[in-house]
Amino acid sequence: MPLDHTVKAFDADIGQLRGMISQMGGLAEDAIAQAMQALARPDPALAARVRADDKAIDAIEAEVERLAVRIIALRAPMAVDLREVVAALKIAAVVERIGDYAKNIAKRVPMIANATDGGDHRIEPISLLPSMARMASDMVRQALDAFAARDAQAAVRVVNSDAALDDFYDSIFRTLVTYMVENPRTISQVAHLLFVAKNLERIGDHATNVAEMVYFAATGTQMADRDRGGPDKDLP
Amino acid sequence: MPLDHTVKAFDADIGQLRGMISQMGGLAEDAIAQAMQALARPDPALAARVRADDKAIDAIEAEVERLAVRIIALRAPMAVDLREVVAALKIAAVVERIGDYAKNIAKRVPMIANATDGGDHRIEPISLLPSMARMASDMVRQALDAFAARDAQAAVRVVNSDAALDDFYDSIFRTLVTYMVENPRTISQVAHLLFVAKNLERIGDHATNVAEMVYFAATGTQMADRDRGGPDKDLP
Numbered sequence: 001m002p003l004d005h006t007v008k009a010f011d012a013d014i015g016q017l018r019g020m021i022s023q024m025g026g027l028a029e030d031a032i033a034q035a036m037q038a039l040a041r042p043d044p045a046l047a048a049r050v051r052a053d054d055k056a057i058d059a060i061e062a063e064v065e066r067l068a069v070r071i072i073a074l075r076a077p078m079a080v081d082l083r084e085v086v087a088a089l090k091i092a093a094v095v096e097r098i099g100d101y102a103k104n105i106a107k108r109v110p111m112i113a114n115a116t117d118g119g120d121h122r123i124e125p126i127s128l129l130p131s132m133a134r135m136a137s138d139m140v141r142q143a144l145d146a147f148a149a150r151d152a153q154a155a156v157r158v159v160n161s162d163a164a165l166d167d168f169y170d171s172i173f174r175t176l177v178t179y180m181v182e183n184p185r186t187i188s189q190v191a192h193l194l195f196v197a198k199n200l201e202r203i204g205d206h207a208t209n210v211a212e213m214v215y216f217a218a219t220g221t222q223m224a225d226r227d228r229g230g231p232d233k234d235l236p
Numbered sequence: 237m238p239l240d241h242t243v244k245a246f247d248a249d250i251g252q253l254r255g256m257i258s259q260m261g262g263l264a265e266d267a268i269a270q271a272m273q274a275l276a277r278p279d280p281a282l283a284a285r286v287r288a289d290d291k292a293i294d295a296i297e298a299e300v301e302r303l304a305v306r307i308i309a310l311r312a313p314m315a316v317d318l319r320e321v322v323a324a325l326k327i328a329a330v331v332e333r334i335g336d337y338a339k340n341i342a343k344r345v346p347m348i349a350n351a352t353d354g355g356d357h358r359i360e361p362i363s364l365l366p367s368m369a370r371m372a373s374d375m376v377r378q379a380l381d382a383f384a385a386r387d388a389q390a391a392v393r394v395v396n397s398d399a400a401l402d403d404f405y406d407s408i409f410r411t412l413v414t415y416m417v418e419n420p421r422t423i424s425q426v427a428h429l430l431f432v433a434k435n436l437e438r439i440g441d442h443a444t445n446v447a448e449m450v451y452f453a454a455t456g457t458q459m460a461d462r463d464r465g466g467p468d469k470d471l472p
Contacts, residue, residue, distance in 0.1 A: 069322055072308045086305055093329065177424050184420060188413045194427060195434065 010075045017067055017088040018148055024060045024095045025144040027053070029137050031102035032203065036133040038109045039196065040126065047109035050102060057099035064092035080220065084150075087217035091147060094206050094213075098140060101199040101206075108192040123186055125175050129196060132168050136200045139165065139207035146211060152218040158211035159223060162204050169201035246311045253303055253324040254384055260296045260331045261380040263289070265373050267338035268439065272369040274345045275432065276362065283345035286338060293335035300328035316456065320386075323453035327383060330442050330449075334376060337435040337442075344428040359422055361411050365432060368404050372436045375401065375443035382447060388454040394447035395459060398440050405437035 031050050038047035068089040071077065077085055112123070139158055146154035176194050180187045215223045267286050274283035304325040307313065313321055348359070375394055382390035412430050416423045451459045 065322070069308065069318065072305065073312055073318070076309055082305065082309070086301070089325075090329070093326070173427070177427055180416065180423050180427075181420050184417050187416050187423075191409070191413055191416075191427070191430060194430065198431065 006075060010071070010077060010081065013067065013071045013075065014081070014084060014088075017064060017071070017085065020060050020064050020067070021088055021091055021095065022144060022148060024057055024064075024092060024099075025140060027057050027060075028095050028098045028102065029141060031057070031099050032105075032133055032137045032140075032200075035102045035105040035109070036130050038106055039112065040130060042109055042113035044110045044113060047106040050106035054099050054103040057096055061092045061096040065089060068092075080217070083217040083220065087147070087213045090213050091144075091210050094210050095140075095144075098203050098206050101203050105196050105199050108196055111192045112189050112196075114189060123179070123183075123189060123193065125172065125179050125190075126193060128172050128175065129193070129200070132165070132172060132197065132200050135161075135165050135168060136203040136207070139204050140210075143207040143210040143214065147214045147217075150214075150218045152215045155211040155214040155218070156223065159208050159215075162208045165201060165204040169197055172197045242311060246307070246313060246317065249303065249307045249311065250317070250320060250324075253300060253307070253321065256296050256300050256303070257324055257327055257331065258380060258384060260293055260300075260328060260335075261376060263293050263296075264331050264334045264338065265377060267293070267335055267342075268369055268373045268376075268436075271338045271341040271345070272366050274342055275348065276366060278345055278349035280346045280349060283342040286342035290335050290339040293332055297328045297332040301325060304328075316453070319453040319456065323383070323449045326449055327380075327446050330446050331376075331380075334439050334442050337439050341432050341435050344432055347428045348425050348432075350425060359415070359419075359425060359429065361408065361415050361426075362429060364408050364411065365429070365436070368401070368408060368433065368436050371397075371401050371404060372439040372443070375440050376446075379443040379446040379450065383450045383453075386450075386454045388451045391447040391450040391454070392459065395444050395451075398444045401437060401440040405433055408433045 031053060034046055035050045037043065038050060068085050071085050072082070112126075139161055142154065142161075143158045145151075146158060173194065176190050176197065180190050183190075212223050215221075267289060270282055271286045273279065274286060304321050307321050308318070348362075375397055378390065378397075379394045381387075382394060409430065412426050412433065416426050419426075448459050451457075
């Protein structure tokens, strides 16, 4: 029964793809959490570790790409199966970028720590960022859970939650600018914090992209604007 | 002669892929140039047009994806041919993001123009950005030319030119922070300029990514660190 054999081989392949993407997602969530810890303490050694660990995410992405291309070429999947393999290929690339944003936050830790470890001019708005990071990280996990479950409705919920993260970002942006005006000696450090906040907002945008890919893979249609609560997204 | 027919069909397909990517690249370069014009004048109407035009780039990316998947599934290309199709798929995604960065610059024009059209506190460092934009845009064109020509050595040159763009960015970052300290009334506008400069630096990073993909497609090996002049890249 060659057909049955092919179907089973495809299921095994797609299961492996899903496992790799789930693993990448876990590593990306860890990277976000650890980068934020490194920022809050501050802990430059932990930040350095986050930067080094990013290579593991990059390596899995390369594996996903090789496997996805092999599946398309050898198994010739059709319709929903083909859409899922292509989605896996694209989602891996997005998760790799989410890891890059966490790495970039870690990279800024030493530049920001200059002002926070002296105690002289501790930057208070830094305390707003962990909540924003959790919100962004939750979106990543929910988007990848939606992929694992082929759940189009869960994907719609992720897309709709992005508006709250954008509002959070806008509020933090204004808070940081006000802080700069009132504490001009910290401007250089706070400028890096602006980028940290922006990186978290971008992580949310990327989770949204993943959710849109999940929706398309599951349904064969693009998510309609009427399915979304928020306004037209304007990346990055 | 079915084999000959297949080869010719593949060549036609890959030619079409290359044409679409070249077209995307041209649109992305236009978007960068027009966004910078809109910023320098300032011209919010032109900025709005850049934002609207981005949809054309997104549409071509979707076409590239469909065609690339069809080529892999139907023509079953091997070795260098398969690498080129996968590279086209990935490069289209990167060029789409380059378009997003140009769109994001355009989006910031009205926020920055508040300070520049009154003449009261014109932000001088804005004059540094067009040169940086040209440098970034040149990298995009050279990376896509390297793809069109399957030219691994041209790709190496693009990667090596990124260090100069990064230095330019670091210099502009410091200049803008100093300007904020000395002109606290402009902090909100200059914060947006920081992101404009960062977007241009990211465009250079993405051109570098494209060049790395071109190198891999042409040679089958990753670009070695010894081929690069600069230090280990740390995206984003």
